[in-house]
Amino acid sequence: MKKIAFLLVAIFCSFAFVGCGSSYNYVENLTSYDMDILYDDTAHTLTINQTTDYVNTSNNTLSCVKFHLYPNAFREGATAKVVSVQNSELAYPNGESYGDIEINSVTISDTNANFEVGGEDENILSVNLETELYPDDRVVINFEYVVTLANINHRLGYGENAVNLCNFYPVACMYEGDDFVCDLYNLNGDPFYSSVADYDVKIVYPNAYTLASTGNQTTENFEQVKETTISADCVRDFGMVLSKNFEQKNKVYDDRVTLNYYFYDDENSAQTLELVEKVMTFFEEKIGEYPYSQISVVKTNFVHGGMEYPNMVLISDDVADYETYELVIIHELLHQWWYGVVGNNQFDYGWIDEGLTEFCTVYFFEKHPEYNRTMSEMISSATQSYKTFARVYESVQGSVDTSMNRPLDEFSTEPEYVYNTYVKGTLMFSTIYDLVGEKKFTNALKYYYSHNLYGIATPSTVIQCFSRGSGKNLEGIFTSFLDGKVVIK
Numbered sequence: 162m163k164k165i166a167f168l169l170v171a172i173f174c175s176f177a178f179v180g181c182g183s184s185y186n187y188v189e190n191l192t193s194y195d196m197d198i199l200y201d202d203t204a205h206t207l208t209i210n211q212t213t214d215y216v217n218t219s220n221n222t223l224s225c226v227k228f229h230l231y232p233n234a235f236r237e238g239a240t241a242k243v244v245s246v247q248n249s250e251l252a253y254p255n256g257e258s259y260g261d262i263e264i265n266s267v268t269i270s271d272t273n274a275n276f277e278v279g280g281e282d283e284n285i286l287s288v289n290l291e292t293e294l295y296p297d298d299r300v301v302i303n304f305e306y307v308v309t310l311a312n313i314n315h316r317l318g319y320g321e322n323a324v325n326l327c328n329f330y331p332v333a334c335m336y337e338g339d340d341f342v343c344d345l346y347n348l349n350g351d352p353f354y355s356s357v358a359d360y361d362v363k364i365v366y367p368n369a370y371t372l373a374s375t376g377n378q379t380t381e382n383f384e385q386v387k388e389t390t391i392s393a394d395c396v397r398d399f400g401m402v403l404s405k406n407f408e409q410k411n412k413v414y415d416d417r418v419t420l421n422y423y424f425y426d427d428e429n430s431a432q433t434l435e436l437v438e439k440v441m442t443f444f445e446e447k448i449g450e451y452p453y454s455q456i457s458v459v460k461t462n463f464v465h466g467g468m469e470y471p472n473m474v475l476i477s478d479d480v481a482d483y484e485t486y487e488l489v490i491i492h493e494l495l496h497q498w499w500y501g502v503v504g505n506n507q508f509d510y511g512w513i514d515e516g517l518t519e520f521c522t523v524y525f526f527e528k529h530p531e532y533n534r535t536m537s538e539m540i541s542s543a544t545q546s547y548k549t550f551a552r553v554y555e556s557v558q559g560s561v562d563t564s565m566n567r568p569l570d571e572f573s574t575e576p577e578y579v580y581n582t583y584v585k586g587t588l589m590f591s592t593i594y595d596l597v598g599e600k601k602f603t604n605a606l607k608y609y610y611s612h613n614l615y616g617i618a619t620p621s622t623v624i625q626c627f628s629r630g631s632g633k634n635l636e637g638i639f640t641s642f643l644d645g646k647v648v649i650k
């Protein structure tokens with residue numbers, strides 16, 4: 162997510178590769194999700210039949226499989242809030258509103274399965290398996306459920322201009338060590354962690370709407386409704402946005418990638434699409450190829466600056482001005498590389514994708530003088546801003562925790578998360594850029610990307626890849642920033 166931090170306006174955002182046309186081939190034998198969805202725009206519900214072909218990628222034998230139920234974060238009485246008090250009014254323009262997910266049935270091989278909805282906020286669905294699932298084996302699980310949307314300008318919910326349909330389905334929890342990772346929703350950052358999977362989705366919706374989504378669409382028009390089928394391979398998540406107000410512009414570049422821009426009220430739409438092309442081509446050169454065939458930039462009602470999903474980014478219609486709007490687009494598009502293709506545990510290590518994304522945004526501006534922002538100005542502004550944060554926190558709280566390697570629920574406030582993840586992350590990568598120089602820094606970006614395609618990067622992966630890719634041991638610099646020992650002057 163882009164939480165427009167410092168630079169900006171202070172709101173406080175080993176696989177086998179086989180098959181496919183991209184030079185970065187997709188992973189085979191992934192977990193897959195087939196969904197049949199009906200959207201009712203009167204009741205604001207999604208009625209879904211989902212078949213998940215789950216593969217056990219752990220080294221353990223499993224007796225159950227767990228799934229996140231993110232829509233239950235929007236329930237009345239949920240202990241984990243989806244927005245801070247400061248953002249409540251913007252998120253809920255029509256007052257409080259709630260949504261949830263109701264699981265009606267879970268079956269395995271046409272037989273009712275034993276399942277349980279648990280977790281602090283009814284946020285985890287556990288499906289018990291009749292027969293144990295060995296490593297590399299698969300189980301096909303069918304779910305029937307209804308998602309009710311809240312009237313909220315968030316990742317999931319309906320607003321005045323659009324319906325955001327993200328994090329709406331039961332998605333398999335990652336398995337690490339000897340257990341599933343079942344973190345609760347958090348209003349800080351992006352509380353998600355998932356592996357790449359294949360998706361085949363069919364959605365039926367009133368024909369007044371236009372649909373933006375992850376993946377590649379085929380749409381049939383009927384008298385009352387549209388039916389869109391979507392295929393998305395080797396993607397980390399799946400999201401959609403529906404709107405009656407969308408205008409659309411698109412362009413194909415390199416005979417390979419379609420750039421889609423869905424918007425309303427953008428008098429600079431041609432300029433916006435031009436920016437999208439500049440960002441994609443620049444970072445394909447500096448980081449590595451974008452391995453999918455479309456990317457959609459979607460303007461929508463959203464409480465924060467923006468939010469990334471595979472092949473699709475949400476850009477808030479509420480950002481302060483067009484320059485900020487452009488900045489958010491650059492940031493969110495960068496997440497296609499940092500979060501999308503190279504994944505990380507966003508709950509435990511938000512700095513991995515956000516810090517690098519934010520610094521790469523600065524690097525884009527440095528190399529595109531037509532946008533009138535230089536790296537030295539932006540880094541100087543970030544430094545001042547971070548120092549102010551540290552000074553204020555120290556004087557108010559008596560001390561300030563400047564460590565970066567913390568899970569989302571260990572940041573006591575939204576600013577503490579934003580400054581230590583986005584701003585300090587930018588300063589950390591900027592320090593490394595200054596130390597090794599541009600050429601070795603981009604070598605490190607390429608090395609890190611190409612060695613972690615479709616996988617999960619951890620802090621040690623980042624340190625190792627940047628050290629190897631730049632030819633310089635960077636462990637001391639990384640750890641001094643991450644542990645909070647470095648003094649920012």
Ligand SMILES: [Zn+2]
Binds near residue numbers: 163493496515518
């Ligand atoms: Zn972000």
